[in-house]
Amino acid sequence: xxxxGIFLILFLIVHAGINACxxxxxxxxxxxxxxxxxxxxxxxxxxxxxxxxxxxLHIFQGLSLWSQNNKARPVQYHFSQPSKNSxxxxxxxxxxxxxxxxxxxxxxxxxxxxxxxxxxxxxxHDETLFEEMKEVFSNLWIVILYVVGVIALFWHLYxxxxxxxxTLGINHKRYTPLIKIIGIGYAVIICVLFALMPxxxxxxxxx
Amino acid sequence: MEHYHMNLTLKVWRQKNNKSKGKLETYQxxxxxxxxxxxxxxxxxxxxxITEDKDPIAFxxxxxxxxxxxxxMYINGQAHGPWQQNxxxxxxxxxxxxxxxxxxxxxxxxxxxxxxxxxxDRSSFDRIIQAGGFISVNTGNAVDANALPIDKKDADDAxxxxxxxxxxxxxxxxxNGSAMLFVGAKVSQLALLPQGEPERESRVLNMVAxxxxxxFGNCTNTYACEAECPKGISVANIARLxxxxxxxxxxxxx
Numbered sequence: 227x228x229x230x231g232i233f234l235i236l237f238l239i240v241h242a243g244i245n246a247c248x249x250x251x252x253x254x255x256x257x258x259x260x261x262x263x264x265x266x267x268x269x270x271x272x273x274x275x276x277x278x279x280x281x282x283l284h285i286f287q288g289l290s291l292w293s294q295n296n297k298a299r300p301v302q303y304h305f306s307q308p309s310k311n312s313x314x315x316x317x318x319x320x321x322x323x324x325x326x327x328x329x330x331x332x333x334x335x336x337x338x339x340x341x342x343x344x345x346x347x348x349x350x351h352d353e354t355l356f357e358e359m360k361e362v363f364s365n366l367w368i369v370i371l372y373v374v375g376v377i378a379l380f381w382h383l384y385x386x387x388x389x390x391x392x393t394l395g396i397n398h399k400r401y402t403p404l405i406k407i408i409g410i411g412y413a414v415i416i417c418v419l420f421a422l423m424p425x426x427x428x429x430x431x432x433x
Numbered sequence: 434m435e436h437y438h439m440n441l442t443l444k445v446w447r448q449k450n451n452k453s454k455g456k457l458e459t460y461q462x463x464x465x466x467x468x469x470x471x472x473x474x475x476x477x478x479x480x481x482x483i484t485e486d487k488d489p490i491a492f493x494x495x496x497x498x499x500x501x502x503x504x505x506m507y508i509n510g511q512a513h514g515p516w517q518q519n520x521x522x523x524x525x526x527x528x529x530x531x532x533x534x535x536x537x538x539x540x541x542x543x544x545x546x547x548x549x550x551x552x553x554d555r556s557s558f559d560r561i562i563q564a565g566g567f568i569s570v571n572t573g574n575a576v577d578a579n580a581l582p583i584d585k586k587d588a589d590d591a592x593x594x595x596x597x598x599x600x601x602x603x604x605x606x607x608x609n610g611s612a613m614l615f616v617g618a619k620v621s622q623l624a625l626l627p628q629g630e631p632e633r634e635s636r637v638l639n640m641v642a643x644x645x646x647x648x649f650g651n652c653t654n655t656y657a658c659e660a661e662c663p664k665g666i667s668v669a670n671i672a673r674l675x676x677x678x679x680x681x682x683x684x685x686x687x
Contacts, residue, residue, distance in 0.1 A: 291609075291651050298543050298610030298650030304446075304457055305536040307510030308608060311660035317608055319653060389654040395676025397669040 227291065228393035230284035231386050235412070237277055238383075242419045249426075251433050254356025261355045265341055285327065292320050315381040316389070322382040329375030336362050363427035372424040376417050383413035437467045439531035443478065445490055446538045448547050451554075455547065457536070467527040471514060472497060472504060474526055475537075491550040499523040499663065502598030505605070506551055507538040512602035512661045520600065520663040540605035543648040544612070557647040558599050558615060564643035565636035566619045568628045587625045594621040596664040603658035603666075609650030614658040616644050617670035624677050634681040641678055 244264065247257040264270050308317060315322065337358065344351050353361070363369055387409030391397070396405070426432050440463040448455025462478050469477075472494050479489035495503035504521040508514035514524040529535065537551065545553040570576075595618070603614035620637050623629030629636070652671060659668045 291653065295609035295611075295650040295653075298648060299541055299608075300543060301541050303507060303510065303538055303541055304444075305510045305538070306507075308657065310511055310515075311606060312608075312655040312657035316653070316655040385654075392654050392668070392672050393652075393675055395672050395674075395679055397672030 227284065227287045228390035230280045230287060231390045233280045234277075234284060235383070235387060235390070237280075238416055242416050245423055246419055248356065248359070248423060248432055253433060254354065254359075258354045258356050261341075265345060285323075288320060288323055313385070316385045319382065319385060322378045325378040326375065326382060329371070329378065332371065333375070336368075359423075360427055360432075363424045366428065369424040369428045373421050376421040379420070380413050380417040383416065384410065387412055434527065435467075437531070438464050439467065439526065439529065439533070441465060441474075441529065441532075442534040444534065444536045445478075445551070447490070447550055448539075450549055451546050455550075457538075465526055467525070469526045470497065470522055471506070471508065471524040471526065472522050491548075491552045493552050494522060497522040500598060502600035505540050505553060505555075505600055505602070507540060507605055509536055512540070512605045513600075513663050517660070518663055518665045520598075523663075540601050542601075542604050542610040544610070545601060545604065553601070555599070555601050557649075558601065558612070560647065561612070561616060561640050561643045562619060565632065565639040566623070567632070568623060569631050570628075581627050583626060591622045591625040594618040594625070594666065594670050597622075597662075597666050598664060600663060602661050602663060604649060606657045606661040607650065607652075608655060608657065609653055611652045611658075612644050612647075612649040613652040613671045613674060614662060614666055614668065616640055617668075617672075617674035618666045620677055621670040621673045624673065633677070634685060637674065637677040637681050638685060641674075 244260045245257070247260055248254060250256050337355065340351060340358065341355065351358075363372075388402075388406045391402070391405050396402070440461070443460045443462060444457045445460060446455050447458045460478055460482075462474065462481065465474050465477065472492070475490060475492060482489045493503045493505050495501045497504075499520040499522060502520075504513075506513070506521045508521065508524070513519055513521045515528050516524055539545075539547050539551045540553045540555075542553075544557040545555055548554050597615060597618035599615060601615070604610055604612050607614075620640060623636065624633055654668070654671075656668050659666065
């Protein structure tokens with residue numbers, strides 16, 4: 227869980243970094259170049275397989291934890307006050323993860339399936355990825371769904387980042403407070419960047 | 434501190450034995466002193482039940498000083514009740530007000546089956562200890578206590594881990610029913626000291642294997658265990674368990 231989590235955390239840095247090129251406001255020129263580079267480079271195509279493997283493994287690890295942990299307490303408490311001893315997001319990683327998976331299905335159908343059809347299936351698109359983004363994010367409901375997805379991502383990362391280090395056996399008086407701060411900063415920066423993309427496109431701030 | 438008396442409504446889990454299905458029963462107790470401990474209040478209720486010719490509530494207790502780890506009640510949705518770093522026997526009735534309703538349940542975990550009412554079988558913890566929570570020593574005279582030099586910090590951390598009384602509040606509290614805080618403490622107290630060195634690798638592997646075999650859940654780092662632990666055992670011990678397990682797992686030849 228921790229290893230695949232950190233792997234996916236690293237991927238999100240690349241993803242957010244490349245997508246942030248739209249904020250250059252150059253009609254998506256830099257962004258399209260980056261997207262073209264990413265989709266026409268065989269090393270990256272190979273890494274993409276690793277990314278999907280990491281994601282699927284992360285999901286299966288989560289499902290296996292969920293099923294084992296359910297078995298560990300077959301009779302529930304009649305009255306329990308978990309909020310007295312732990313944070314809601316730390317207890318909700320499974321629900322947040324499920325939300326993220328639903329979001330991902332929508333997200334991939336918007337931006338991934340099309341480009342792959344073009345690459346492997348020979349289906350030709352006249353639109354660039356940037357134009358596609360503009361089109362998708364012109365629908366208010368989709369923008370709202372994206373923002374909800376990013377909020378789920380935020381809490382998932384907020385807990386997941388520091389939790390991964392604890393699972394790998396790193397809990398240190400000096401370094402753990404730093405890891406926690408970096409984790410919060412990471413979650414905030416990544417999620418604000420991602421949320422701003424659909425919002426700013428919908429509002430027409432990106433030309 | 435102000436002394437007062439109170440009348441309470443208690444909802445207590447009653448279960449005849451391991452096979453039967455239990456349920457919450459409601460009882461009234463009156464004139465309970467704020468200076469009583471929670472177990473003394475249960476004693477009062479039991480006296481009442483005995484005079485009414487009813488079966489008294491079975492519950493675990495021994496030292497009643499907060500050091501033995503026998504008492505084990507889930508009180509008002511929290512292991513050992515509302516006070517922090519405190520056992521049920523040291524929870525005093527001044528934690529409650531006149532007219533309160535208090536729900537009392539046993540620890541709930543696959544690995545802690547209910548024996549009767551509020552008594553659960555925690556021998557799964559004993560089996561984890563038997564799997565590796567020991568050290569090899571030479572027979573003969575006891576070695577001088579200070580014969581082995583030990584770094585002050587390691588000694589302190591080992592003592593902090595050794596404060597675990599094995600009550601099971603960590604398992605009872607954890608939403609996953611995980612025993613990682615208990616096992617983390619038991620592995621840490623020996624891994625930190627030179628006496629624990631000979632069995633260091635086999636210990637962590639065997640204890641974790643036994644923990645899984647007993648049916649405890651997995652740690653997802655909610656840290657609820659640390660918040661409810663009557664001895665304030667730190668989750669740093671879980672991280673140490675993880676790192677000991679990773680190192681041992683990578684280097685073992687079995």
